[in-house]
Amino acid sequence: MPQGSIAGGSQGSGSTAMPRVMVHFDRPGRDYAPRQQLAVRHDIEGLGGEPLRAVERSVLWYTEGKGEEDLGVHWFERIDETEGLPAVCPWGEFTIRLPMSPLSYEGLIVKVRWCVRVRIFFADNRDFVSEHVFDVGGISPARAPLERLE
Amino acid sequence: MSLQASESAAVERFVGNPFSTRHTAPGRVEPLDREGEPLELGKLLDRLVREGGRAAILGRHGHGKTTLLHRLAETAERRGDRVVRIRVRSPWDLIPILNSLAGSPSDSLICIDSWEQLGGPGAAIALLVARLRRCRLVVTAHSGGDLPPLAVCETTPALLAAIVRRLPAGDALDGGLIDDADVASAFEQSSGDIRDALFRLYDLFEERRRGR
Known part of the structure; x- marks a missing residue:
């Protein structure tokens, strides 16, 4: 994306840092096969010197559509201030193996997307989420009935 | 490992439909007043x-x-x-x-x-x-x-427009898939029901994205 969004209560803190998270994938096209290894490096900019409480990194899939969202977290790691947070900020990397399913799917009613999510927790209770989509499985997008007739 | 950035974050495009419930479900959108200003x-x-x-x-x-x-x-x-x-x-x-x-x-x-x-x-x-x-x-x-x-x-066209502006649209909206007239039309067709208006915009976004 990145889908950077900030939430939480910063009222009164006067801080306005809007971080930017850059995620670098080991495959340029961001296309992966099921059970393939995924290697990621993330860089965080724009912290403005604000103290952090924690950083969460996860690999997950979610559905997108007009109905309720479904979501599954495949891998998750939280790094707290006491566990060497400075070592991963402003950058970090991880390598995981993807599962067999679900596969990325661009459907008409629902879509399945995989993403790397980096969530930054500031000391003043605000948090910032950045998501970076990649593909698993190489399934072709669904076509509408009219498209098939043409 | 060899890591390559497929795109830098600065130019990375939003992937997805900004009107999906992932972004518009109750609680995901900041509560705004009828003028589109944040509620205290x-x-x-x-x-x-x-x-x-x-x-x-x-x-x-x-x-x-x-x-x-x-x-x-x-x-x-x-x-x-x-x-x-x-x-x-x-x-x-x-x-x-x-x-x-x-x-x-x-x-x-x-x-x-x-x-x-x-x-x-x-x-x-x-x-x-x-x-x-x-x-x-x-x-x-x-x-x-x-x-x-x-x-x-209470809802107004200004409120819906303010909600749409806050969605994680990237260049999807700025690029012309959905414009201000579409948002105003969705509000009118939905008789002020913001949820219904966002569903209409979801469909319109899908239709136009596939037409590209």
């Missing part, structure tokens, strides 16, 4: 105290009641309050509500969505127990009944 949730919580601790968020279907309730609950939690959230689907949900009230310390904030689903007798019992337990109570309803209004949710 802390002041609303203070007003709840002045109203005696029990009040209703009023409005028609799709006018932002649940969104406001979600965000009020979050604000109260950040203040350190104990908050219980319940969505009523039938009069039988009175039982979990009474259990929550019985198990909550006084001054807890009980947030109940779709209050009218409880029915008159159920609502009266829940209200009585909330008073006895000295719990604060905020509900969403189409009409207030015995509860004073904490907020009345």
Whole structure:
């Protein structure tokens, strides 16, 4: 994306840092096969010197559509201030193996997307989420009935 | 490992439909007033105290009641309050509500969505127990009944436009898939129901994206 969004209560803190998270994938096209290894490096900019409480990194899939969202977290790691947070900020990397399913799917009613999510927790209770989509499985997008007739 | 950035974050494009429920479900959107300006949730919580601790968020279907309730609950939690959230689907949900009230310390904030689903007798019992337990109570309803209004949710084209501007659209909207006229038209066709208007914009976005 990145889908950077900030939430939480910063009222009164006067801080306005809007971080930017850059995620670098080991495959340029961001296309992966099921059970393939995924290697990621993330860089965080724009912290403005604000103290952090924690950083969460996860690999997950979610559905997108007009109905309720479904979501599954495949891998998750939280790094707290006491566990060497400075070592991963402003950058970090991880390598995981993807599962067999679900596969990325661009459907008409629902879509399945995989993403790397980096969530930054500031000391003043605000948090910032950045998501970076990649593909698993190489399934072709669904076509509408009219498209098939043409 | 060899890591390559396929795109830098600065130019990375938004992937997805910004009008999907992932981004627009109740609680995901910042509560705004009818002019599209953010509501001051802390002041609303203070007003709840002045109203005696029990009040209703009023409005028609799709006018932002649940969104406001979600965000009020979050604000109260950040203040350190104990908050219980319940969505009523039938009069039988009175039982979990009474259990929550019985198990909550006084001054807890009980947030109940779709209050009218409880029915008159159920609502009266829940209200009585909330008073006895000295719990604060905020509900969403189409009409207030015995509860004073904490907020009345109204919608305008400016409100929908402000919500759309806040969606994680990247260049999807700026690029012309959806423009201001589409947003105004969706509002009119939905008779002010923001949820329905966002669904219409979802479909329109899909249609145009596939047409490209």
